[in-house]
Amino acid sequence: MTMILNIDEKYISKLENFIASLPEGAVEVKNSLDDEITKRVLEYRSGKMKTTPFMNGLDSIREKLVSQL
Numbered sequence: 001m002t003m004i005l006n007i008d009e010k011y012i013s014k015l016e017n018f019i020a021s022l023p024e025g026a027v028e029v030k031n032s033l034d035d036e037i038t039k040r041v042l043e044y045r046s047g048k049m050k051t052t053p054f055m056n057g058l059d060s061i062r063e064k065l066v067s068q069l
Contacts, residue, residue: 007015019027043049 005015019029040049044051
C-alpha cells in the first residue's frame with residue numbers, strides 16, 4: 001500500500017520514532033518529490049527538455065480574453 005502523509009513539523013520526530021519502531025522492511029520511506037525534481041533539473045540543464053519561453057502563446061490567450069469583454 002502506498003500512502004502520502006502531510007505531517008505538522010512538530011510531529012515529524014514522533015512519526016520517525018514510530019516508523020523506526022516497526023520491524024525492518026515494514027516501511028519504505030521515500031522523499032516525496034525530491035527524486036523527481038532532481039531528475040527534471042538534470043534533464044533541463046542537459047538541454048534535453050523541450051521548453052517554451054513564458055511569454056510565448058500569451059498573446060493569443062490575451063486576444064481571446066479581450067474579445068470576450
